[in-house]
Amino acid sequence: MNLPELGLGGGPLGNYLRAISDEEAEAVVAAAWEAGIRYFDTAPYYGLGLSERRLGRALRGLPRSSYLLSTKAGRLVRPGPGGERLFEVPGDRHAAWDFSRDGVLRSLEESLERLGLDRVDILLLHDPDHHWRQAVEEGFPALAELRSQGVVGAIGVGMNQSRMLVDFVNHTDPDVLLAANQLTLLRRTALEELVPLCASRGIRVVAGSVFHRGLLADPPLDAPPEVARMARACARHGVTLAGAAMRFPLRQPGVSSVLIGAHAPTLVKTNVEAFWQPVPEELWAELSA
Template identity: 50%
Template sequence: MALTLSRLGFGAAPIAGLYTAVDPDTAAATVDAAWEAGVRYFDTAPHYGLGVSERRLGAALAGRDRDAYVVSTKAGRLLVPGDGGGDDDEGRFAVPATHRRVWDLSRDGIRRSLDDSLARLGLDRVDVLYLHDPEDRLDQALATALPALAELRDEGAVRAVGAGSKDAAALARLVRGGGLDVVMVAGRYTLLEQPALDELFPACAAAGTDVVAAGVYNSGLLAAPEPDPASTYEYAAAPPDVLARARDLATVCAEHGAVLPQAALQFPLRHPLVRSAVVGMRSPAEVRQNAAWLGAPVAPELWAALEGRGLIPADEAGAAAAP
């Protein structure tokens, strides 16, 4: 993929009110803080806040050199007007339910989704277009959505195409289907767990497909130096065995002068296939903290210790840093 992605990517779901409301000024200040921290890769989707994320991100980036940053958005679900009642409980965003999501993986649906996203972003192009969460619709994704993405890339409407999901096996099938420049794997290649190594990464290596790691904190469990019973995993309470593993990781980190989220953010970037780690951030303080964790070197002995205790795969301890 002939695009330069900053190692820290900005996930724009939280500025659209994921779980709790974020006011427009804070959203804009968060994007500004990311820019000041050197972030130049910004990821959004129509799904995030029923278009609110795209509108807020586009407004915050307006006026900046368009060639200086990379924007990705997603396709697969169209936004159609709803009755406007209540909040977006389906998507867990604290925004009015002005629209509803309708799956459409047809050629026309993919093209319409991109056109709608460009209008909300206020941009004349996005750099990467991902197919969003296609794991339950793989046959249609392979038959119609992937060819539609490739057509848009061939026309120059987007520079790269990919797919994003937390289902590593589904992503591997799409990569083997051909034509993807990049995949965004959420929560399946983290310090806590690495199922993406089974099928997805070998498929990407064979196809020349790059990887963006998202969900590197496993929906919150690895986001604090000391995981506790209130920590979430897969957007719910962490099971006891998962919490215990996270605590073991935190203990080893502390023994080597690091904190758990620092190691969790840096771990996926050690793999040569991974181009960027995308982190959802909702405030300037969160941006600055993530930038600090990424910028603080981790002792090489930490990775060796994690390997020795069976907490990361043996071949990961010697992984080369991504370029």
């Protein structure tokens, strides 16, 4: 499958860090669609099912063949006290780790029910940092089984660290890896080994959290000195820092797509416009320095 260069990440649709309404979430997806985005990523963990439900409703009625959708497995949403500190959601449910074969199959079944769809295009194991053995011995073989049956088109792993993603490449056969907060202007850990390895194996890399938790999207007045220097360099070349942050991962061989998230439709429009703004080579040299 051809991954578009730009996709919409579903974390904010699950009330990541702050709550938005159902109507605002639908407006975000509508703005992404209007801006030409045709790749959407979500997960059961995002808002403990809220992101998947909202995304499914927003996509309802659109031709299923006209967009790509990825979700994840490894955390099952279960009733009972807990909540999640990163998401503004009620505390009457929680995420339960499960990378077993049955857990992966159950996760996909529940995701499809929340999404209101009969299939997803990409299924990823989600953050198996402390569950390597079960993920590699049970979880990934379950993904491979789903791929061989044609239930999903592509499989892989999504994580916030590069070391274990390299291990998955060396021990399994993923199609796609989602590297979150590892391919930013401030944090380039995926460039050391992961990206070259994936390029040599023909594995697609998707870059997530490219704004370094917002620092590179709208730098605050007390931003770290290196961020301020980057912002000034971009301004000298007539480029936004956010635009450079989104474009940076795609300069690396093997990186196919960048995911952006937004709590408001205006942010989607602004970021998409910045994404398509040309970045001169002279600026890349300055940012590298």
